[in-house]
Amino acid sequence: MKNTPLVRKLGTFVALSDVELSVIETLHKRRRTFVAGRDLVHQGQSDQAAYILASGWACSYKILPDGERQIIDFQIPGDFLGLRSVLLHMSDHSIEPITDIEVSEVMVGDLLDAFGKTPRLAMAVLWAASRDEAMVVEHLVDIGRRTAIERMAHFLLELGSRLALVGMGNKSGYQCPLTQYLMADALGLSAVHVNRVLRQLREEGMVSFRDGLVVFENYNKLVDFAGFDEAYLDHGGPLLA
Amino acid sequence: MKNTPLVRKLGTFVALSDVELSVIETLHKRRRTFVAGRDLVHQGQSDQAAYILASGWACSYKILPDGERQIIDFQIPGDFLGLRSVLLHMSDHSIEPITDIEVSEVMVGDLLDAFGKTPRLAMAVLWAASRDEAMVVEHLVDIGRRTAIERMAHFLLELGSRLALVGMGNKSGYQCPLTQYLMADALGLSAVHVNRVLRQLREEGMVSFRDGLVVFENYNKLVDFAGFDEAYLDHGGPLLA
DNA sequence: CGCCTAGTTGAGGTAAGTCAATTCACGTGG
DNA sequence: CCACGTGAATTGACTTACCTCAACTAGGCG
The missing domain is CATH 2.60.120.10 (Jelly Rolls)
Incomplete structure (x- = not known):
């Protein structure tokens, strides 16, 4: 168990x-x-x-x-x-x-x-x-103050971190069943724009998302671009021994 | 006490x-x-x-x-x-x-x-x-899926409800020390646009916000316009007797 | 008096939305 | 096996909500 x-x-x-x-x-x-x-x-x-x-x-x-x-x-x-x-x-x-x-x-x-x-x-x-609440807060910041492409980059990274925590992904990528429509509704964008933004991220060699598979082509560049700080997700070890 | x-x-x-x-x-x-x-x-x-x-x-x-x-x-x-x-x-x-x-x-x-x-x-x-978290969630919806003017309307109503709960306001209005810059940072807008949106709400006779005083000119019209449902704020009575 | 902050308004730019057409993968039924 | 419908992704052309820059006003305060 x-x-x-x-x-x-x-x-x-x-x-x-x-x-x-x-x-x-x-x-x-x-x-x-x-x-x-x-x-x-x-x-x-x-x-x-x-x-x-x-x-x-x-x-x-x-x-x-x-x-x-x-x-x-x-x-x-x-x-x-x-x-x-x-x-x-x-x-x-x-x-x-x-x-x-x-x-x-x-x-x-x-x-x-x-x-x-x-x-x-x-x-x-x-x-x-509390961590769930922190994620909602980060999501709020995402929608309120990031451009569509930063938003998407941040979103894909956050999801990757969360999946890694339960052993379903790592820094090279993960499986993801989300459609572009679902991501649009999450990020406050239109489905069309989600598509364009994904293409841009792919063309710039940061992430690709095709056929239900997210692949980080250049993880560090993406982290930098999105201003991603995973402090709020992962505490790097038990807080209580 | x-x-x-x-x-x-x-x-x-x-x-x-x-x-x-x-x-x-x-x-x-x-x-x-x-x-x-x-x-x-x-x-x-x-x-x-x-x-x-x-x-x-x-x-x-x-x-x-x-x-x-x-x-x-x-x-x-x-x-x-x-x-x-x-x-x-x-x-x-x-x-x-x-x-x-x-x-x-x-x-x-x-x-x-x-x-x-x-x-x-x-x-x-x-x-x-939990209520605080519900408010953050509502705030998220606000920014993600409402237009600037609906956002402002919803924001002013929510604040009014919260203030009423602690005896600092009612359905006719309340005192509010927030600047347009603060509201801009909360609603994911520019300060300039906050100003325009406030003017519009005033001209349509729904709310006015002048000299630190929010006045609901037509509360019901505003609630309707903003799609405001205060269920998540006030439970209309004690949940535990 | 002059400075600072808050608010107001105009002009022009841009990120993202809408509408629409096309492709592709897939089922499902004839 | 093919015709058809459906849902997802893709791309183009055009529109719009909101932003940025900039100028101006009005009150508070040293």
Whole structure:
């Protein structure tokens, strides 16, 4: 059980004991699967469960009254889905599986019990939640103050870092099931412009994204160009020994 | 002590007992003041305290490598400052007082003690933190998918709702010390364009913003125009009786 | 009085959007 | 096996929302 994405991720925040590992395992009780495209959680829906994503990709988004969509974040294996919704007893956003996904349903009660047993696990989860918030903040900066091409560069790097943390990518590249339409909705751009920007990044020899595969042609140049600082993502080692 | 901004705000989430009120009071131990313009917290700084804002306005922001600034959020009385920084042991943003401010310094230890004594207070604080995150998400949607004028309209409404929650405004308007430059940095616009957009909103008879005073000329029209749904801000009553 | 900051307005430029057409990969049914 | 439809990517031509630069006004304060 030491190789689930969640364990890998939490392990970078807190060194986990065997006891804690087994507590985590009890959380993964009820396994469910969802097919791509059908919403798990609807905006405005109340009282649903939280999930831990085991495999596949999802996204959380909001729909505006005029029908426009803004994707808030993509979720990859090891991420929580709908944690905030449970706290607020009301979801302010929707969640849609991008690929077919497998999740573990987490009962709020079980989570609180787990926290009672191992406070270090509670800290780890809090850190994970704080990191999620930090990512939303970075996303905000991205959209507010970067040009389209910088935005895309930053986005691809951030995704790479997150995937690397759960063993699904590295500095040479990663597999990515996102369409240009999805990226457009995430970055506040039109799909057409996403396409142009990707071409530009490819022609300048920084990254290519073709057939579901992101390849970093020149990682350092890209990092420099995007002004990417991964301090907010990876702490370079456990904060709590 | 029942009329501090923090108590008013938490009170809308959870009905607070006398015991809980007195615990909150113990948090407000070390009172400090800061002058406008001098940063409380610097991006990259580690290990600082958290604060509760008692009076005045502040903002949290990030500076990009190229010198551009994105304001993440404005803080008004009753809001926490730097709660996430404490959790992550590292601040990913800076905080600057916009006016002279008074704050209560909160020791992390005291906060954890308080949570141990009254779990309901812990829930209230968690809810407050979740609401902050929901506001950042809404801000993201704002910048990503709304036009400049809708963005401004939405921003002024959200601020009004938040101020109303701590008794500093209502549906007819509120006092607001923000300059057009600050709003530009928050909304991802240029200061010049902020000015034009404010003029337009004034000419259409929806809101006016002059001499530090926001006046809603036609609240319903504005809500409709901005697509403002305050569900994510105010739950219309205590979630926990 | 002159300086500084905040706000205001105009003219012209540009990043990104919209509309539209084309290609390609893929299923699916005849 | 081919005809057809559908979703994704690609590219071109044109439009527009917002930016930049610049000039000017009005209040506050040493």
